[in-house]
Amino acid sequence: MFGPRAGIRPVQPELAGMSKTRRKSLGQYFTPVSVIDCALDALAWLDRKGDSSRRRVIDPACGDGGFLHRVIDRGFAKPATVAGLDKDEDLAVAWEQNGRGPAEGPLLAVADGLLADHFGRVSIAEGSFDWVIGNPPYAGEGLKNAAPDDLAKIADTYELARLRWKNPGSPERLRALPIEILFVERFWRLCRPGGFIAIVLPVGVFANTRWRFVREWLLARVTLHGVIGLPRKTFRAGGITARTCLALAGKAPAPDHHQVFFAEAEHIGLDDEENELPALLELWKNGETVATDERPWRLD
Numbered sequence: 001m002f003g004p005r006a007g008i009r010p011v012q013p014e015l016a017g018m019s020k021t022r023r024k025s026l027g028q029y030f031t032p033v034s035v036i037d038c039a040l041d042a043l044a045w046l047d048r049k050g051d052s053s054r055r056r057v058i059d060p061a062c063g064d065g066g067f068l069h070r071v072i073d074r075g076f077a078k079p080a081t082v083a084g085l086d087k088d089e090d091l092a093v094a095w096e097q098n099g100r101g102p103a104e105g106p107l108l109a110v111a112d113g114l115l116a117d118h119f120g121r122v123s124i125a126e127g128s129f130d131w132v133i134g135n136p137p138y139a140g141e142g143l144k145n146a147a148p149d150d151l152a153k154i155a156d157t158y159e160l161a162r163l164r165w166k167n168p169g170s171p172e173r174l175r176a177l178p179i180e181i182l183f184v185e186r187f188w189r190l191c192r193p194g195g196f197i198a199i200v201l202p203v204g205v206f207a208n209t210r211w212r213f214v215r216e217w218l219l220a221r222v223t224l225h226g227v228i229g230l231p232r233k234t235f236r237a238g239g240i241t242a243r244t245c246l247a248l249a250g251k252a253p254a255p256d257h258h259q260v261f262f263a264e265a266e267h268i269g270l271d272d273e274e275n276e277l278p279a280l281l282e283l284w285k286n287g288e289t290v291a292t293d294e295r296p297w298r299l300d
């Protein structure tokens with residue numbers, strides 16, 4: 001569906017027609033193929049003993065399904081075990097027009113990626129996916145206009161929602177919590193023990209003092225293998241210039257003396273430029289940790 005190392009994914013015409021304001025409020029900007037491939041190459045390497053004929057994969061905020069189509073195209077899993085959720089009902093048109101028969105593409109549904117536990121007969125059970133991948137929403141309206149019932153469910157379910165404030169207060173408070181923080185926990189919840197996570201996040205999650213509690217929570221539950229900073233131009237096709245990174249993790253406690261690979265990519269193969277991501281992955285596979293002064297990465 002998409003070129004093997006192409007940079008910018010063509011935005012499907014029906015999405016391009018959608019108003020920019022609406023796409024922004026949904027935090028809707030799609031990941032370039034080079035970044036998707038980097039995420040998938042990393043997970044395939046981490047999960048090299050896994051069986052692709054049985055692998056279950058989910059993107060709980062899948063947009064047009066870019067990560068998931070690529071998983072299938074590259075033979076990392078079978079269509080019937082690849083699922084995606086997105087709360088934007090307008091995407092259903094794009095999904096129908098992707099040129100695949102129903103048995104050839106991922107299983108996609110309009111649903112809240114933070115709360116859904118099934119769609120049709122597809123179970124979205126926590127702890128049941130080998131790979132949880134994607135680029136959850138940020139910089140959009142997040143939970144600002146969420147239904148009070150949904151806020152109450154989130155307050156009940158999500159530890160990070162409770163950890164944010166010293167006194168629990170009303171679930172209404174959650175409207176101010178950046179939605180990507182909850183998706184960090186959601187990715188972890190959906191992943192099976194021993195499974196793998198690749199997630200695109202704003203850099204602040206791995207840099208700002210404010211999000212220390214998120215890092216503490218996460219590092220107690222996963223082995224963080226690598227964090228690769230992406231250039232601001234990564235999401236320029238979606239009108240976003242946020243600093244983001246790709247984080248790679250396994251749902252297992254980190255061994256003693258574990259070292260996290262930190263790197264910066266300046267060029268990721270957009271248009272005709274070079275793509276540094278494959279070379280960075282090779283460094284990581286060779287056990288290097290790349291120090292970079294460029295960004296204030298923090299794990300404490």
Ligand SMILES: C[S@@+](CC[C@H](N)C(=O)[O-])C[C@H]1O[C@@H](n2cnc3c(N)ncnc32)[C@H](O)[C@@H]1O
Nearest residue numbers: 026029030031061062063086087112113135137
């Ligand atoms: C940054 S886009 C990324 C899409 C896709 N994962 C990719 O990387 O190309 C985030 C997507 O999350 C969707 N979204 C926003 N809030 C959501 C929610 N609560 N549940 C599921 N999807 C949501 C948006 O509609 C948007 O398509």
